[in-house]
Amino acid sequence: MITLDHVYQLAGITFALFALLGLYDRSNPKRFGNAAFWGLLAVSMILGDYLGDFGNGLLVLALVAIAGAGQIGRAPGGEIPVEVQVERAAKYGNFLLLVALIIPVVALVGTFLFKEVPGLADPKQATLISLALGVLIALAVGMARLKPPGLLPLQQGRRLLDSVGWAAILPQMLASLGAVFALAGVGDVVGGLIGTAIPQGSLFGAVLAFGLGMALFTMVMGNAFAAFPVMLAAVGMPLLIKQHGGDPAVVAAIGMLAGFCGTLMTPMAANFNLVPAALLELKNPYGVIKAQIGTAVPLLAVNILFIYFFAFKL
Amino acid sequence: MLVLIGILIIIAGFLLRFNPLLVIMASALATGLAAGLDVAAIVAAFGKAFNDTRYVSIIWIVLPVIGLLEAYGLQQHARSLIARMKGATLGRLLTGYLLLRQAMSAAGLTSVAGHAQTVRPLVAPMAEAAAEAQNRRLTDDQREEVKAYAAATDNVGLFFGEDIFLAIGSILLMKGVLEGYGYQIEPLNFSLWAIPTAIAAFLIHGLRLRRFDKRMRAGPGGDGQ
Numbered sequence: 001m002i003t004l005d006h007v008y009q010l011a012g013i014t015f016a017l018f019a020l021l022g023l024y025d026r027s028n029p030k031r032f033g034n035a036a037f038w039g040l041l042a043v044s045m046i047l048g049d050y051l052g053d054f055g056n057g058l059l060v061l062a063l064v065a066i067a068g069a070g071q072i073g074r075a076p077g078g079e080i081p082v083e084v085q086v087e088r089a090a091k092y093g094n095f096l097l098l099v100a101l102i103i104p105v106v107a108l109v110g111t112f113l114f115k116e117v118p119g120l121a122d123p124k125q126a127t128l129i130s131l132a133l134g135v136l137i138a139l140a141v142g143m144a145r146l147k148p149p150g151l152l153p154l155q156q157g158r159r160l161l162d163s164v165g166w167a168a169i170l171p172q173m174l175a176s177l178g179a180v181f182a183l184a185g186v187g188d189v190v191g192g193l194i195g196t197a198i199p200q201g202s203l204f205g206a207v208l209a210f211g212l213g214m215a216l217f218t219m220v221m222g223n224a225f226a227a228f229p230v231m232l233a234a235v236g237m238p239l240l241i242k243q244h245g246g247d248p249a250v251v252a253a254i255g256m257l258a259g260f261c262g263t264l265m266t267p268m269a270a271n272f273n274l275v276p277a278a279l280l281e282l283k284n285p286y287g288v289i290k291a292q293i294g295t296a297v298p299l300l301a302v303n304i305l306f307i308y309f310f311a312f313k314l
Numbered sequence: 315m316l317v318l319i320g321i322l323i324i325i326a327g328f329l330l331r332f333n334p335l336l337v338i339m340a341s342a343l344a345t346g347l348a349a350g351l352d353v354a355a356i357v358a359a360f361g362k363a364f365n366d367t368r369y370v371s372i373i374w375i376v377l378p379v380i381g382l383l384e385a386y387g388l389q390q391h392a393r394s395l396i397a398r399m400k401g402a403t404l405g406r407l408l409t410g411y412l413l414l415r416q417a418m419s420a421a422g423l424t425s426v427a428g429h430a431q432t433v434r435p436l437v438a439p440m441a442e443a444a445a446e447a448q449n450r451r452l453t454d455d456q457r458e459e460v461k462a463y464a465a466a467t468d469n470v471g472l473f474f475g476e477d478i479f480l481a482i483g484s485i486l487l488m489k490g491v492l493e494g495y496g497y498q499i500e501p502l503n504f505s506l507w508a509i510p511t512a513i514a515a516f517l518i519h520g521l522r523l524r525r526f527d528k529r530m531r532a533g534p535g536g537d538g539q
Contacts, residue, residue, distance in 0.1 A: 004369065007369075007372055007375075008368060008372065010372075010375060011368075011371070011372040011374070011375050014374070014375050014378070015374075041371070044364070044365070044368065045368060045371075045372075048365040048368060049365065051361075051365070052358075052361075053358035053359070053361045053362040053365075054354065054357060054358040054361060055361065056358075056361030056362065056364055056365045057356075057357035057358050057359075057360050057361025057362075057364075058357065058361070059361065059364075060339075060357075060360055060361055060364050061339070061357065063335070064335045064336060064338075064339045067333055067335045067336070068333050068335060068336040070333075080384075080385045082390070084387075085384075085385070085386070085387040085389070085390045086387060086390045087387075088385075088386045088387040088390075089386070089387025089388070089390035089391040089394065090387075092386050092387065092391075093387075093391050094391075096383050096386055096387065096388040096391050097388070097391060097392070097395075097436075099379070099383055100379075100380075100383055100388060100435055100436060103376060103379065103431055104426040104427060104431060104432065107423070107425055107426045108423055108426055111422070111423065125369075127423075127424070127425045127426075128369060128372065128425065131373075131376075131425055132372070132375060135375050135376050135378075135379055138379045139378060139379050139382070142379065142382050142383065142386075143382070146382070146386055148382060148385070148386070152381075152382060152385060153378035153379065153381055153382040154378050154381075155381070156377075156378070156380075156381025156382060156384065156385050157377035157378035157379075157380070157381040157382075158377075158381075159381065160377045160380065160381055161374060161377055166333070166335055167334075168371065168374060169335070169371060170334055170335070171370045171371070172364060172367050172368065172370045172371050173334075173335055173338045173339075173364070174338060175363065175367040175370060176338075176342070176360050176363035176364045176367060177320075177324075177338050177341060177342050177360075178363075179359060179360070179362070179363030179366075180320075180342040180345055180346055180356060180359055180360055180363070181317075181320065181345060183346070183349070183351070183359055184317045184320070184345045184346055184348065184349035184351070185317060185349060186317050186318065186320065186321070186345060189315060189317055189318060190318070190321075220321050220324070224484065225483070225484060225487055228484075228487060228488065228491065229487075229491050232491055232492075237495055241495075241497075248492055248497045248499060249499050249503035249504055249507055250507050252488040252491075252492060252499075252504060253477065253488065253503070253504040253505075253507035253508050254507055254508075254510075254511060256477065256484050256488060257473075257474065257477060257508060257511045260473040260474065260477075263469075263473065264466075264469060264470070264473070267328055267334075268324070270334075271370065272429075272469050272472075273469075274334075275429060276429040276433060276434075276465035276468075277462070277465070279429055279430060279433075279434050280429075280433070280434060280438055280461045280462070280464075280465060282458050282461060282462060283458060284458065284462075287458055287459070287461075287462040288462050288465045288466055288469070290462065291459065291462040291463045291465070291466035292466045292469060292470070294522055295466070295470055295515070295518055295519045295522055298518050299474075299511070299514060299515055299518050302511070302514045302518070303511055303514075306510055306511060306514075310507065310510070
């Protein structure tokens, strides 16, 4: 049976190859830093479960040290010239599109297949496993028809990853920081502060504090999942549901979505906001957030009104 | 109160543009120490969480495929497809993607699209080509904005579609937390209450995409429609 462990091993091998190719890229003055960084990530993917918690922690410290010392960088150039791309696009055109669509289509089919037919792959991780299978199939189909030099996909993939740089592990780092925050009880303190800031007896004030608190705390934590239990305990449960008799399903469901509005506005949600800016090679790392604020703010207001009307007035 | 120092470090660090990995580590250490943990325990807690969340970083295995396809002109092809379609305006293209992303996420297919899988190789170049067709003198800043809107549209579509799906993590979390307070609620209830916000998100972001489309047409090179 295919499990998530196999996907981790595939990712580890990919990172290890990126590290190795990077090491031999003499055009990059920071090739040793890059190789060490992607190499450590490969170790984490393949051996993470055997390193122990403290061992994994030391590995993270090493990753942070390499990035913090500015030892990660990309080699100049390496892109295929645009004229060549245009020429090849005219020749291969829709085939490229077809291969690009293999990944989502396999992810889709696999998600259903692995849930319906037990024993093939871990059904709980069906989508991630299918995504990895889609990558392998797309790569095989693409290589068979395009017949590129053998290392081209890895070299181009490495170039893309180098341009993302240390931001590639930012989402994982922030998720880990959330775990430390939870251990230290940060949520309870913030929830307590917001709880004391609400005017007594005002239903709308309490709804407002709950909605804004979800968004603000999500912005701090980068994740609405971390904010939800805290805000529910501080405001949602005692005031909205117990004191004012609000519908718990509405308070929870729309409160979570108010948190998602916060996710659109914070660099802490790196995988949604900072990583795409790096991946699209934007000059402003906050460009995506800037494009989202105009949607997030009015939508947050709408969510607060929805809680007020749907949980109490219907 | 002292444990809030980690939040201050994060905000200050991001504002002063220190390397975010260093800022995160400093914040974790300060928060842990303020809570009375020793350094080894903090490092271990961080390491355990890092190992448990590795699935977040496996998305990068798509890069060799994207690199191969881009080397053979995928982005150029995506552009020429849009250039040949007469009705494919910037606004319509991104609104169509928003609807598609919301619908697929609502069906639980969240990882099918995304920044690495679809936005960089397909949606962003298509949006750029549509914007170019509408405005012959698109500046570099405008080009950046078009790409940023493509990524933003993916996020809005994902966030305000996924909660309609019954088995998504956030719904299971809500169910679990409310059960802890003695409320038994069927997942379907949470799903249904996510629909009004999904519609509002589509209307608000769709309206903004219309205005963005108009803004990209304005100016000397634009077709000003």
